[in-house]
Amino acid sequence: RKEVEQDPGPFNVPEGATVAFNCTYSNSASQSFFWYRQDCRKEPKLLMSVYSSGNEDGRFTAQLNRASQYISLLIRDSKLSDSATYLCVVPRSYNTDKLIFGTGTRLQVFP
Amino acid sequence: DVKVTQSSRYLVKRTGEKVFLECVQDMDHENMFWYRQDPGLGLRLIYFSYDVKMKEKGDIPEGYSVSREKKERFSLILESASTNQTSMYLCASRSRTGPNSPLHFGNGTRLTVT
Numbered sequence: 001r002k003e004v005e006q007d008p009g010p011f012n013v014p015e016g017a018t019v020a021f022n023c024t025y026s027n028s029a030s031q032s033f034f035w036y037r038q039d040c041r042k043e044p045k046l047l048m049s050v051y052s053s054g055n056e057d058g059r060f061t062a063q064l065n066r067a068s069q070y071i072s073l074l075i076r077d078s079k080l081s082d083s084a085t086y087l088c089v090v091p092r093s094y095n096t097d098k099l100i101f102g103t104g105t106r107l108q109v110f111p
Numbered sequence: 112d113v114k115v116t117q118s119s120r121y122l123v124k125r126t127g128e129k130v131f132l133e134c135v136q137d138m139d140h141e142n143m144f145w146y147r148q149d150p151g152l153g154l155r156l157i158y159f160s161y162d163v164k165m166k167e168k169g170d171i172p173e174g175y176s177v178s179r180e181k182k183e184r185f186s187l188i189l190e191s192a193s194t195n196q197t198s199m200y201l202c203a204s205r206s207r208t209g210p211n212s213p214l215h216f217g218n219g220t221r222l223t224v225t
Contacts (some may be wrong), residue, residue: 098159099214
């Protein structure tokens with residue numbers, strides 16, 4: 001299994017829809033995970049941290065399933081401005097100072 | 112707010128030139144990173160520094176070197192630029208307060224080597 005794996009998408013959803021992305025990881029000892037958002041030709045920006053069973057911030061919910069080694073990101077009531085690439089980030093197995101990025105899932109919200 | 116500043120937004124260099132990419136952070140973070148991002152490959156770690164004068168190779172260090180003489184500054188050096196080093200380069204910093212601390216990125220340098 002790859003260290004971090006994401007479905008590249010694109011996910012094309014209408015405004016108001018609920019959409020979910022999964023990210024699988026290989027290191028069972030990983031404790032902390034992150035979701036970053038990256039707009040076209042911009043730097044990644046932190047969306048959410050996930051270090052227990054899950055985390056919620058407004059319309060965004062991140063969940064962690066340690067048994068199956070995946071994290072998910074749920075976006076409710078999608079807005080046009082949610083269109084971006086969402087990057088899953090996990091610590092490398094032997095060095096938690098190093099964070100490894102998935103290749104990202106692209107979301108396109110249409111009117 | 113953490114600020115990570117990369118010296119150039121766009122750079123065009125010729126093959127064989129020595130190229131310096133500079134990055135400065137203002138939050139006294141111990142850890143600093145250089146990534147490159149290419150379509151379909153995502154972000155790949157080039158080098159990592161966990162303290163002044165300390166460095167560690169990432170996944171793709173070939174053709175690159177780094178310098179960290181001061182805590183706030185981390186430089187990426189392309190000794191002899193080649194066309195396959197055309198990419199988006201992203202610098203990041205991270206506090207060592209614990210595993211939950213996130214990466215903070217600069218706004219990137221888009222390098223073209225002709």
